[in-house]
Amino acid sequence: MTQSVPKYQQIARQLGHTLRVGVLTGGDKLPSVRTLSQELGVSINTVQQAYYCLEAEGLVEVRPQSGYYVRTLTERMGDVPRRSAPQAIVQQTPLSDQEPILLRLMRQQREPGWLPFSLSVPAPSLLPIGKLTKAFQQAQHELPHGGIEYELMAGNAALRRQIARYALFWGSRLTDEEIITTEGCTAALTLCLKTITQPGDTVAVESPIYFGILQTIRSLGLKVLELPTDALTGIDLDVLEGHFRTGQVQACLLVPNFSNPLGYCMSNAHKQRLVQLLETHQIPLIEDDLYGDLHFAPDRPLPCKAFDRQGLVLWCGSVSKTLAPGYRVGWVAPGRYYEALLGIKRYQLGFSPGITQQAVANFLANDRYELHLRRLRQRLQSNCQRYQQTIRAQFPGGTRISEPGGGFTLWVEVDVRVNTLALADQLASFKISIMPGCLFSLQPQYANCMRLSYGIPFDDRVSWGLQTIGQLIHQQLAL
Helix, strand or coil, rough: CCCCCHHHHHHHHHHHHHCCCCCCCCEEEECCCCHHHHCCCCHHHHHHHHHHHHCCCCCCEEEEECEEEEEEHHHHHHCCCCCCCCCCCCCCCCCCCCCHHHHHHHHHHHHCCCCCCCCCCCCCCCCHHHHHHHHHHHHHCCCCCHCCCCCCCCCHHHHHHHHHHHHHHCCCCHHHHHHHEEHHHHHHHHHHHHHHHCCCCCEEECCCHHHHHHHHHHHHCCCEEEEEEEECCCCCHHHHHHEEEEEEEEEEEEEEEEECEEEEEECCHHHHHHHHHHHHHHHEEEECCCCCCCCCCCCCCCHHHHHHCCEEEEEEEEEECCCCCHHHEEECHHHHHHHHHHHHHHHHHHHCCHHHHHHHHHHHCCCCCHHHHHHHHHHHEEEEEEEEHHHHHHHCCCCEECCCCECCEEEEECCCCCCHHHHHHHHHHHHHHCCCHHHHCCCCCCCCCEEEEEECCCCCHHHHHHHHHHHHHHHHHHH
C-alpha cells in the first residue's frame, strides 16, 4: 500500500487546518475553484476534489451560483438529527418484538426487484469482484492441498501479517502475534463479549446503535445501557464517566469511526479522553472499527486502539464493508485478553476458513486494496452528497439528515407525527425497503427516524425511490 498522498488530499488537509484554526470564520467565502486552481498550479478537477473532501467533513457548504462558504459548528448542528436522550436505565427488554420486523426487512433486501435502502453494504458494482476471484484462485494454489486443511487457531498467518502491516498507517504498534482472525466482525464482537463479560453484566453503547449489536449483546444474557449521543461528536463522556463511578458498567461496545447509523466520528481528543477513563476505572472497550477505512477526509481517523497503553481496547475489524461481504473475514486485536479470547475461540467457535483469509491477504499484499479503497471512498462520498441533496429537495421542511464523514449510512429524522415503521409497510408496495429507527434502540424512541444506506450508486431509480419516500411522508403529515 502506497504512502503517497494525492494532491487533492494535500490541498484539502491544508485548507482544513486553516479553517479549524479560525483563519476563516463562518460565512466567509472561499476562493473560487478556478482562482485556487491558478494560484496553486493544479487542475480545476483537483481543487473540486479537495472542496468535496471539505464538504464531506461539514467544514464548507456550496451555495448554487455563488461558490463555497465556511460553515460554523452552529450551522452544522442546525441540520443534523438532535442529540439523543435515552433514559439512564439498564435495559433487559427482550428483542422478540423486533425479530419479526427484522426478518421481514431482511427478506425484502434479497428479493429481486427491490430497492434496498435498508441494506448497509456496498453494492456489488462497487467491489473488485474480478480481482478478488484471481486472489482466491491464487490462494488455492498457495495453501496446502488447495486450502482444505484446518487453519491455525489464531488464523491465517499471511492475513494477520497484512492486517498488522496495514495498521501501521494509523501508527499502530500491533504485530501479527497480537491478532486473531474471525468469521466477520460480528463474530469478533461476540468473542470479545464472551471473553470480558458474564451473564447479567451491563454493556454501555451509543444510542442509536446498530440493531445487530443489540441482538448480540442481549443473546448473551447481558444488559444494555444506552448513552446520549451527538450526531457530530459522539457519546457524552461525562455521562459515561458517571456510570463508571457508580460501578454500573462492566464493559463498553462503541463504534467511534463513522458509527452505524449516525455516521459520526469521534475526535482524537474525545478518543484519548475515553481511553483515559477506561484506564482509570479499568473498564474494557470493544471497539468496532468496521468503517474506519471508509473515510471521506484525506486521512484515516485513528481508532481508540491507537491511544491504548494498557491493553484494555479490543480492536475489531473486517473487510465485510469494504471488499468482500460474503467472505466473512474479520479480526480482533484483544490486547491483554488475547489468551482468554483465543481459548474461547478454540472451544466454542473452532477454526476459521483459511482459503478466504488467504485470498484477502493476497489482495492486501500490494497497492490493490488502497487503490480500491480510494475509488470506493470517492463513489460513496459522491453518493452521500447526492442522496442528501435529493432528501432535502423531496422530504418535508424541517427534516434533519446526518453528516457522515465516512461509511455509507444516513440517519434521517422527520416530523414527530411520522411513524417510520408504518412508512416501511407502505413502501413495501413499491418494493422499497428502509430501516425504521425503532430498531436501533431497546427503548421506545426514534419512531420518526430511519436509516438509509447510500451504498447503492445514485441513479434515476434511486432518485425515484427517495422521491417516493418523501411523497409518502408528506401524505402522512396531511392526514
